[in-house]
Amino acid sequence: MEDYNALVGLWNKSGLPYKPKGRDRRDRIENELKGGSAVFFVALSENELAGSVFGTHDGRKGWINRLVVAPEFQRRGIARMLVDRVEEVLYELGIEIIACLIEDWNSNSMEVFERLEYKRHTDIVYFTKRKNTDV
Ligand SMILES: CC(C)(COP(=O)(O)OP(=O)(O)OC[C@H]1O[C@@H](n2cnc3c(N)ncnc32)[C@H](O)[C@@H]1OP(=O)(O)O)[C@@H](O)C(=O)NCCC(=O)NCCS
Numbered sequence: 018m019e020d021y022n023a024l025v026g027l028w029n030k031s032g033l034p035y036k037p038k039g040r041d042r043r044d045r046i047e048n049e050l051k052g053g054s055a056v057f058f059v060a061l062s063e064n065e066l067a068g069s070v071f072g073t074h075d076g077r078k079g080w081i082n083r084l085v086v087a088p089e090f091q092r093r094g095i096a097r098m099l100v101d102r103v104e105e106v107l108y109e110l111g112i113e114i115i116a117c118l119i120e121d122w123n124s125n126s127m128e129v130f131e132r133l134e135y136k137r138h139t140d141i142v143y144f145t146k147r148k149n150t151d152v
Pocket of ligand 1: 032033084085086087090091092094095118119125126128
């Protein structure tokens with residue numbers, strides 16, 4: 018959790034949308050980590066935060082969330098390393114399917130996940146029910 022403020026800075030700098038009043042709120046992330054179904058990895062260069070990822074699972078399916086690498090550290094294999102590490106942890110827990118949701122404007126991220134051997138599904142439409150727009 019000591020990386021939280023730096024992480025918010027990184028999300029801002031990298032143009033990654035996040036929900037500071039909702040699911041990305043400090044105490045929510047803290048609770049998720051305590052709950053044992055989430056892992057949070059950071060990539061550090063010296064002491065600088067270069068990237069991070071948040072992996073979760075619901076006992077059935079694993080999720081890659083909030084993958085981000087600072088612009089000056091991109092294209093050096095850091096995202097691949099972070100995703101590999103989350104996959105390793107999830108596979109150890111017996112999770113056999115790992116997914117991620119990518120917003121339709123984010124074609125860079127789609128290309129990255131394809132390079133990481135994730136299959137694109139165009140036949141699935143995402144439905145949610147939200148208590149409010151911040152979650
Ligand atoms: C997506 C992101 C995390 C990738 O980080 P990165 O550290 O540059 O990625 P890597 O260097 O590990 O690259 C992984 C693979 O994707 C490829 N790749 C990276 N950026 C790419 C791009 N913009 N377009 C196409 N391919 C790309 C790399 O060549 C590599 O493939 P290879 O190993 O087969 O050569 C980074 O661009 C980012 O933070 N973007 C803004 C935040 C974001 O959109 N996050 C995703 C939310 S779903």
